[in-house]
Amino acid sequence: MKEYVLGIDLGTSAVKVSAVDRTGHIAAQESYDYPLSQPQPGYSEQNPDEWVNGTAVAIVRLILNHHIRPAEIAGISYSGQMHGLVLLDAQHKVLRPAMLWNDTRTTAQCQEIEAKLGDRFIEITGNRPLEGFTLPKILWVKENEPDIWAKAATFLLPKDYVRYRMTGKLAIDYSDATGTVMLDIKQGAWSQEILDAFDIPASMCPLLINSVTEVGPISETFAIFSGLHQSTRVFGGAADNAAAALGAGIIAPNMVLCSIGTSGVILKHEASADTAYHGVLQMEDHAVTGQSYSMGVTLAAGYSLSWYKRTFAAHEDFTHLVNEAAQSTIGANGLLFTPYIMGERTPYADANIRGSFIGIDGTHQRPDFTRAVLEGIIFSFRDLLDIYDAQHQTYDTIVSVGGGAKSPLWLQIQADVFNTPVVRLENEQGPGMGAAMLAAVGLGWFASFADCAKAFVHYGQTYQPNVANAQRYAALHQIYHQVYGQTKELSRQLLEYRTNLSSNLMNPNQKTKVKQL
Ligand SMILES: Nc1ncnc2c1ncn2[C@@H]1O[C@H](COP(=O)(O)OP(=O)(O)O)[C@@H](O)[C@H]1O
Numbered sequence: 126m127k128e129y130v131l132g133i134d135l136g137t138s139a140v141k142v143s144a145v146d147r148t149g150h151i152a153a154q155e156s157y158d159y160p161l162s163q164p165q166p167g168y169s170e171q172n173p174d175e176w177v178n179g180t181a182v183a184i185v186r187l188i189l190n191h192h193i194r195p196a197e198i199a200g201i202s203y204s205g206q207m208h209g210l211v212l213l214d215a216q217h218k219v220l221r222p223a224m225l226w227n228d229t230r231t232t233a234q235c236q237e238i239e240a241k242l243g244d245r246f247i248e249i250t251g252n253r254p255l256e257g258f259t260l261p262k263i264l265w266v267k268e269n270e271p272d273i274w275a276k277a278a279t280f281l282l283p284k285d286y287v288r289y290r291m292t293g294k295l296a297i298d299y300s301d302a303t304g305t306v307m308l309d310i311k312q313g314a315w316s317q318e319i320l321d322a323f324d325i326p327a328s329m330c331p332l333l334i335n336s337v338t339e340v341g342p343i344s345e346t347f348a349i350f351s352g353l354h355q356s357t358r359v360f361g362g363a364a365d366n367a368a369a370a371l372g373a374g375i376i377a378p379n380m381v382l383c384s385i386g387t388s389g390v391i392l393k394h395e396a397s398a399d400t401a402y403h404g405v406l407q408m409e410d411h412a413v414t415g416q417s418y419s420m421g422v423t424l425a426a427g428y429s430l431s432w433y434k435r436t437f438a439a440h441e442d443f444t445h446l447v448n449e450a451a452q453s454t455i456g457a458n459g460l461l462f463t464p465y466i467m468g469e470r471t472p473y474a475d476a477n478i479r480g481s482f483i484g485i486d487g488t489h490q491r492p493d494f495t496r497a498v499l500e501g502i503i504f505s506f507r508d509l510l511d512i513y514d515a516q517h518q519t520y521d522t523i524v525s526v527g528g529g530a531k532s533p534l535w536l537q538i539q540a541d542v543f544n545t546p547v548v549r550l551e552n553e554q555g556p557g558m559g560a561a562m563l564a565a566v567g568l569g570w571f572a573s574f575a576d577c578a579k580a581f582v583h584y585g586q587t588y589q590p591n592v593a594n595a596q597r598y599a600a601l602h603q604i605y606h607q608v609y610g611q612t613k614e615l616s617r618q619l620l621e622y623r624t625n626l627s628s629n630l631m632n633p634n635q636k637t638k639v640k641q642l
C-alpha cells in the first residue's frame with residue numbers, strides 16, 4: 126500500500142495541503158483561499174472557522190481529485206502563520222476574530238511592556254515587544270474588550286487552533302510559543318515573571334510540545350467532516366518560518382532563507398540563541414528541538430504585490446503581471462516603491478509608516494510601476510541582510526521560497542540585489558514540505574531531520590548575480606534607504622487623517638479633528 130504524509134501550510138492568504146510520499150515526492154497539492162479583514166487602519170483579522178473549513182475542503186479535494194485514499198495518509202503535521210491570537214472561552218469556543226501577525230493596533234501595549242520590563246524582556250524572550258507578537262494583543266483585549274477578557278480561558282496560535290479542531294487536544298509547539306513573547310527561552314517554559322507583570326493567569330497558557338510530538342489521532346467529528354481516517358497520526362507542527370527553513374534545508378549557518386509569502390522574511394540558522402541582535406532581529410526556537418534561528422520581517426512583501434494586482438490589474442494573473450516588469454529596466458526607469466503599506470517591523474518597528482512611489486514621471490508606464498513594486502520589496506530584504514552584514518555574519522547561499530519564488534524574473538532581481546546566488550526549490554512549497562517532514566520524522570520514517578532532508582529537499586535552478594546589475598542596484602538601494610526617514614513624518618500625519626476620517630464616519634457628530642488638518 127502507498128503511504129503519504131500531509132503537510133498543512135496555514136498561510137495568511139490560503140491554506141495549502143501537500144501529500145508527500147516516502148521518497149519526498151509531492152503526489153498532490155490542494156489549497157483554499159480565505160479573506161483578510163481590515164476594518165480599521167492597523168487592524169488585521171481572520172475568522173478561525175475559515176481556516177478549519179478551508180483545511181477540510183483542501184483535504185476533501187486531495188482525496189477526491191487525486192485519488193489519495195484516507196487509509197494511505199499515515200501522518201499529518203502543520204506549518205502556521207505566526208503570532209496570531211485565537212482567544213477561547215472555557216468551552217474552547219472562539220471569543221473574537223483572530224488578531225493576526227500583521228495587526229499593528231498594539232503600539233501602546235508594546236510601550237507598556239518596554240516601560241515595565243525594559244531590557245529584561247529581551248533577556249527572557251530573546252525579542253523586543255513588537256506590535257505583531259501575541260502578548261501585546263492579549264493586553265489589547267484585556268484593556269479594550271473587558272467583557273471578552275472576562276470570558277477568556279485560554280489562547281492558541283492559528284495552526285494550533287486548526288490542530289485542536291482536528292484532534293480535540295490543546296497545545297502550542299515551542300517554535301510558535303517563542304513568537305508569543307511569553308516564553309522564557311532559556312527555561313523552555315512560560316515565563317512566570319512576564320505573566321505576573323501583566324496579571325495573566327498561568328492557567329491560560331496551553332501545554333508546550335515539540336514540533337514532532339504526537340498529539341493524537343483525528344477526532345471522530347473531524348474524520349466525518351473531512352473524510353480522513355481516525356487512525357491518521359497527528360504531530361505538533363511549527364511556525365511557518367521554522368517549517369519553511371526545514372523544508373528549504375536551512376540546517377547550517379552559511380545558509381539564509383528568503384521567503385515571499387504575504388510577509389517577507391530573511392532568516393538565518395543560528396548556532397546558539399545567545400546572539401547580539403538585541404531585539405533588532407527576532408530570535409525564535411526552530412522546529413528542530415534545541416536549535417534556533419534569527420529573522421527580520423517585511424510586513425507586506427507578497428501582500429504589496431497582491432495589493433498592487435488587486436488595485437491596478439484585478440483581472441490579470443500574477444504570472445502575466447510580474448512578467449510585464451521585464452519591459453522596464455533595472456531601477457524601473459527611476460521609480461522607487463517602498464512596501465510599507467501595513468506599517469513595518471524590521472528594521473523599522475513603526476506601525477505608522479506607509480508605502481510610497483518616489484520619482485513618478487510622465488513617461489512611466491505600468492511595467493515601470495510593476496517593476497518598482499518587485500524591486501522595492503527586495504530592497505526591503507536588502508535592509509535585513511545589511512543587519513547581518515553589519516554583524517559580520519557570513520552566508521553564501523540564499524534559498525528562496527513562498528509564492529514569490531514562482532517568478533524567474535523576481536528570483537533574478539533577488540540574486541542581483543543580494544549580489545549572492547539564489548536557489549529555488551523544485552516545488553515552491555517550502556513551509557508545506559517542512560510540515561510534511563515533521564510528520565515523516567514523527568512517524569519514524571527517518572531517524573533524523575538530516576536524513577529526511579536528503580530525501581525531501583530538492584533544489585531547483587540557481588540564479589547567479591549579474592555583476593553590472595548588482596552595482597546598479599547597490600547604488601539604487603542607497604536612495605531607497607533614505608525614503609523611510611524622509612517619509613516617516615508625512616506618513617504619520619496622513620495616517621492620523623485616515624484614522625480621524627474612519628472614526629468620524631462611525632460617529633458623524635465629531636467632525637472637528639478632520640477639519641483641523
Ligand atoms: N506567479 C507568481 N509570481 C510571483 N509572485 C506570486 C505569484 N503568485 C503569487 N505570488 C505572490 O505570492 C504571495 C502568496 O504567497 P504564499 O506563500 O502563498 O503566501 P501565504 O503563505 O502568506 O498565504 C502573493 O501575495 C503574491 O504576492
Ligand SMILES: O=C(CO)[C@@H](O)[C@H](O)COP(=O)(O)O
Pocket residue numbers: 136137138205206207208226227257365366385386387388389390407422
Ligand atoms: O509575522 C511573521 C513572522 O514573525 C510572518 O512571517 C507570519 O508568520 C506570516 O507568514 P506568511 O503568511 O507571510 O507566510
